[in-house]
Amino acid sequence: MNSRIATLLASLLIVGALPLAATAQQAVPTSPQQIDLTFAPLVKSAAPAVVNIYTRTKVKERRVAPFFDDPFFQQFFGDQFKFSQPKERVQSSLGSGVIVRADGLIVTNNHVIEGADQIRVVLADKREYEARILAAEERLDLALLKIDTAGEQLPVLPLRDSDELEVGDLVLAIGNPFGVGQTVTSGIVSGVARTNTGIGDYGYFIQTDAAINPGNSGGALIGTDGRLVGIPTAIFSKTGGSVGIGFAIPANMVAAVIKAEGQGGKFVRPWVGAAGETVTADIAKSLGLARPGGVVVQELYPEGPAARAGIRPGDVILGVNGRPVEDPEGLRFRLATLPVGAQATINALRKGEKLDLAVDLIPPPDKPAADEILLDGRQPLAGALVVNLSPAAAEELNIGAWSGVAIAKIRRGSIADRAGFEPGDVIVKLNEQTVASTRDLAAALEGTRAPWSVAVDRGGTVRTFRLD
Missing domain, CATH: 2.30.42.10 (PDZ domain)
Known part of the structure; x- marks a missing residue:
């Protein structure tokens, strides 16, 4: 498919730039195959693993002024104003999800199912299942659901290493926008490693211009190889509709949550005991760095993993396991995708010298006791x-x-x-x-x-x- 895309783009560029004269480099499409580019086979393969999620939540609302519940008024009027009590109604919402394990494990956004009293999953073939929540990570905006398939193996979307993505890569978004039914939109990767978006505590996202609308949340963002690269979670919009600025949680973060659930535990972000700030242009100049970027270490936890590994205040962290780090949010993300109990190589710079330091990844210590x-x-x-x-x-x-x-x-x-x-x-x-x-x-x-x-x-x- 990539060769067909390249051929078509090359042909179109030639046609737009030069007269249609007969030279070795000047050509127009000569066969239907060169024109008939389609993502249909890709969608047919991936779409069965994308589901619709419907939730029902009981909420209470008051029909009249709330002061009728005040003890002062009840002293005089008792319960005669029963109509003033909170009334219960059912609020419905919708979203999307992705089957990531054949026995019915589904990943979606936490905000899709948060507070829901009932969750129903509708497969691409219209079959419906009740779902239960296995894990809900509010700070990551990810949740894992499980449906009972009675032993049937469902189609799944394999996960791709989202660090392989590059700006300009083609992607498809599959979901259920506005409840109209399963919908596919296409676009490109507009940015990777997006931070400071104000979305969640682990703000590190893939940005895409593929149309993402309400109802797409929790669905699939796939690459041209048919593998899952991200979970659409938010858009920038003044109207509520897509304006070509959408964000997806990288598949590597999804994989970490799935792995934690598979090991029977709650997701725990590894902790190294180092804190710092983004290397700005001014800081880079003061440190004699060629360019801004990275995290300059300001504080170390006494006897913490980073301190034991030899990291010092003033060191600049440039990467983790060879993956670049541009700011504290990027560092948090890189560490969050790694398992507790492993080791990570911190790529750092100290007075012009490059260092690779092995750091133990441990759970954050819980002492002293909280004593709430x-x-x-x-x-x-x-x-x-x-x-x-x-x-x-x-x-x-x-x-x-x-x-x-x-x-x-x-x-x-x-x-x-x-x-x-x-x-x-x-x-x-x-x-x-x-x-x-x-x-x-x-x-x-x-x-x-x-x-x-x-x-x-x-x-x-x-x-x-x-x-x-």
Whole structure:
């Protein structure tokens, strides 16, 4: 097929650029085969492994003002306003999925099935199955479903090494946009290793101009070899329809989640205990680098894998196992596709010297214990659930700090919520005193009165809240 594409493109370029004179290089298509290019055989092979997913979710909604549920009003009116109670309705949604194992294992986006009370999978041949959730990774926006095939082997889409993709490669998107039925669109790879998209915590995507619309989520993005290269997950659009900027989760990330499930465990991203920032043009100039790109190491966890491997602050991480790394998101992705317990080769640069350092990949340590405390009372953090930070807790909350006290959750409408605190805030100081643990924080709050001064680290910036 590639040779046919090359032949046709060459012919069209010649026709557009030169007069139709008879020379050795000037030619028009001479056979139907040179004109009749089609992806039909590819689609016939891949489409049976792409399924439609329908979900039903029970949601509650109020028909009248919610203050009728307030205890003050109930004291006077009791339950006579029963019509004011939340009413339950069923919300339906749709998406797509891909069969990745013949016994009925299906991968889709987490947002397709999140919160669903019922999930139905419809195969390409219209057969329907109830599905159950095997794994749901909210931060990756991936989920694994299982249907009972009674021993029947279903068609599957094999996964391709998504690192092989290059900008300009032809791709096809297969899914169920707007519920109209299985639909195929074509395009090219517009970009690889897209980060800073604001989509998910592991923001590393394949960008394509193949039309992706609502309902395509969780479907298949395949290459011209018929293998799965990505799972369409999001689009940039002001209207909700495709404008040629779509994003897919790379197949290598999908493979890591499937492997974790196959080993009977939850997906755990390997941890190396190194943190840093993107090498910008200014940083590259200060370090004497030829170009920006990579991650300059700023902090190492004491006795962590990176420190034991010999990585030092100031080193620039350029790759993992020979695969390029351009920023911290790219580093997170590269590590996430590798199994815990293995070793990775960190490709680094130190004062102009290239280094290849073997780093052990371990789960993030979970010490100290989280020691969760839900704060209450008349103080500015009432309604906040606080935890002691460890590498594991920091990973779960997507926080850069490895120690201290962080807000894990905030009850909606609570004092802490109204004061402007947010989940992920690291509490640095209370009334100018350093906060070491959740118990220290709770004790300090009980022993002080207004006014309060609370300093928090939010995304690397320290903010101070002064509250009466």
